[in-house]
Amino acid sequence: LRRASELHDDGKDFYLQLIKTVFNNLDTYAQIERYVAVEEQNRIANEIHDTVIQKLFGITCNLAVLESKVKMSERSIEKGEIIESIQMLKKSVESTMAELRESIYGKRFKDNINTFIHALYAYMEELERLNDVKINLNLDEEADYIKIAQKIALYRVACEAVNNAIKHGKSKNINIELKMESDTVELLIEDDGTGFSREDKNFSEGNGLRNMRNIAVLLKGYLSVVYDDKKGVRVKLSLPR
Numbered sequence: 655l656r657r658a659s660e661l662h663d664d665g666k667d668f669y670l671q672l673i674k675t676v677f678n679n680l681d682t683y684a685q686i687e688r689y690v691a692v693e694e695q696n697r698i699a700n701e702i703h704d705t706v707i708q709k710l711f712g713i714t715c716n717l718a719v720l721e722s723k724v725k726m727s728e729r730s731i732e733k734g735e736i737i738e739s740i741q742m743l744k745k746s747v748e749s750t751m752a753e754l755r756e757s758i759y760g761k762r763f764k765d766n767i768n769t770f771i772h773a774l775y776a777y778m779e780e781l782e783r784l785n786d787v788k789i790n791l792n793l794d795e796e797a798d799y800i801k802i803a804q805k806i807a808l809y810r811v812a813c814e815a816v817n818n819a820i821k822h823g824k825s826k827n828i829n830i831e832l833k834m835e836s837d838t839v840e841l842l843i844e845d846d847g848t849g850f851s852r853e854d855k856n857f858s859e860g861n862g863l864r865n866m867r868n869i870a871v872l873l874k875g876y877l878s879v880v881y882d883d884k885k886g887v888r889v890k891l892s893l894p895r
Contacts, residue, residue, distance in 0.1 A: 814862035815843040823847025
């Protein structure tokens with residue numbers, strides 16, 4: 655029979671190993687969150703430079719043209735023409751603001767200014783208003799209690815997929831489902847757009863598919879994208895809990 659001291663030592667070794675494993679896992683997630691944070695900062699900077707600043711510059715140019723028309727016209731410009739121009743500029747400003755909000759929402763719910771679920775609802779409602787689309791959401795509110803890195807990943811993939819559906823797939827109806835399974839978090843986005851072919855370079859390289867796949871790999875998850883030129887696109891992200 656083994657002595658009590660040997661059993662005690664075995665038990666101590668077991669708990670030491672368990673503690674080591676726990677701390678290693680915590681350190682891994684801390685590294686992931688730091689990496690995601692850096693990626694978010696780079697992405698926000700790039701999007702502000704590539705999209706928001708360009709749009710604001712375009713709005714400024716359009717305002718200058720409108721001002722010139724008013725000053726130089728020999729006749730009184732029709733009231734309807736002015737209103738139409740102003741409305742177009744207003745919509746452009748709102749769209750730009752929405753894109754900027756989409757860039758910073760991730761940091762906001764990370765800093766507990768917004769809940770994760772609230773941020774998703776708020777952004778999708780704004781997309782509905784600006785793009786004349788219907789976005790149906792079925793979100794498990796338990797997702798507000800998952801890890802920050804997972805929230806950012808799910809939010810980014812949802813935004814990428816929905817924006818792709820609107821801008822590239824010309825979708826009018828989009829369904830988003832987020833559910834908590836026993837060992838995974840499941841995000842599903844389906845649309846009724848024109849879909850994409852595998853040879854579509856604009857889709858594969860230019861609108862975030864690579865980013866979505868990188869996010870899935872980073873968090874040891876799985877991303878599947880099923881697209882068809884007649885049935886729209888189905889994006890599914892699974893992350894381990």
